[in-house]
Amino acid sequence: MRYAFFITIFLLLQLFSAGTALSLQWWLAPWFSVMPISIAWIGVFTVTNGLLLLSVKRVFANSYRWISGWMLVMHFMLLTAFFTSLLYGGYWLAMSWVDMPLNESSVMDVVLRMLALAIFAGLFVYALYSAYVPVTRKLSINIDKPLAKPLRIAVASDLHIGRLFGSGAIDRLSRMMTNSEADILLMPGDIMDDNTEAFSDYDMQKNLAELCGSVPYGVYATLGNHDLYGHEQPISHALRDAGVQLLNDEAVCIEHAGQSIWIVGRFDNHKRQRVATTELLADIDTALPVLLLDHRPSDIVEHSQLPIDLQVSGHTHNGQVFPANSIVNAINRLGYGYEAIGKGHFVVSSGYGFWGIPFRLGSRSEIWLITVSGQND
Structure with missing residues (x-):
């Protein structure tokens, strides 16, 4: 039972990491188009499994807080991607209904990513407020x-x-x-x-x-x-x-x-x-x-x-x-x-x-x- 629990946690962390890497890859695309795609993936999976190893080995006191904090960051990234997709989908439907062409310019790319950054920061502020107030x-x-x-x-x-x-x-x-x-x-x-x-x-x-x-x-x-x-x-x-x-x-x-x-x-x-x-x-x-x-x-x-x-x-x-x-x-x-x-x-x-x-x-x-x-x- 104990091993099943750890295997489940490990697999969930890898799934979270994949979603986070995809989100990060999309967010960085306009500014780092020349950067290899693998950089985001390698970085996210290295942080995830490095922190997991430190937590399991209990290398330092309260190491579980670090892996918990990183899981929260990844979770908020996935939520940000979800909400941004909903908003963009709403924009796409609205433009379709009024028979207007979609704005696919680089400006729209930047707007969407700034919106995603605002959602991500908002989630952190709200979650911190809910914990301390x-x-x-x-x-x-x-x-x-x-x-x-x-x-x-x-x-x-x-x-x-x-x-x-x-x-x-x-x-x-x-x-x-x-x-x-x-x-x-x-x-x-x-x-x-x-x-x-x-x-x-x-x-x-x-x-x-x-x-x-x-x-x-x-x-x-x-x-x-x-x-x-x-x-x-x-x-x-x-x-x-x-x-x-x-x-x-x-x-x-x-x-x-x-x-x-x-x-x-x-x-x-x-x-x-x-x-x-x-x-x-x-x-x-x-x-x-x-x-x-x-x-x-x-x-x-x-x-x-x-x-x-x-x-x-x-x-x-x-x-x-x-x-x-x-x-x-x-x-x-x-x-x-x-x-x-x-x-x-x-x-x-x-x-x-x-x-x-x-x-x-x-x-x-x-x-x-x-x-x-x-x-x-």
Whole structure:
């Protein structure tokens, strides 16, 4: 299975490279007509496979970011070629309808290529904006359990705190919590980007502590797969030292307007020894409101039959870059967004941060603000 995955990735990269070489060859044609066609092809395939080799061999730290970044460049080149073709096709049809001759001059060649450059740059700017400028998704739900006063829950999953997403993002989240007047913040996994190196180097503990202090009932979190890749203990200590109440296969009861509410947090399924949800629920009073943090949305169908009122998840990033959105939704019952299923309400966030490279296309960095009302409202 592992070899099949790597072979698939390798073949996809070669396909992307061929498309990129063709696009680059077309774009450079008016200015480098004397340049051999092979130059574009050799250059693109050399960069692709060189970066792939460096990434596989892990020659330097975070080498996967370089191959990811190059894949994004190639992807945007292909999208640029597609959009430019559509626009040129529209121009061709318009000229045909009004019975005017097509302008095949060198001026049109330059115009098309300048348009392609603008589309390419626009994709990068928009993707960068979508990664670093989060939105707030608002949702109101009603549960079939006593709740004397509505509870305002903020959800920020997949922060991936690291060198590319650090203290500024944490401070912005603090401001968002204050402005939203949230009672509590839930962070369902992937808090750190694999380790605590950047968190420590840039002294982000004070920023995270201020975030925890900005929310009346505090911040509750559970660990995701990226928090468990060999640095579980340092990450857990860093979060707890900053004031985050970490729930690793644990449940805690909080008071809200004299009403008890249970918050349950699960390990990500990367942790093979994690406790089953049914075991966690067996130790609490499920007649009271139950909130579940589960990093991956993979168990939503099973959880929809349990006395869970609200589950918040992340992990999918809503694909992060189009067209991965369709893959995410194809392999998950709920790959992104909100749905009431069975006995509960389920929210899967695209994440407050991002993975790998700071770009999003077809998805957006976000937090959710969920107002939960009960029978006694």
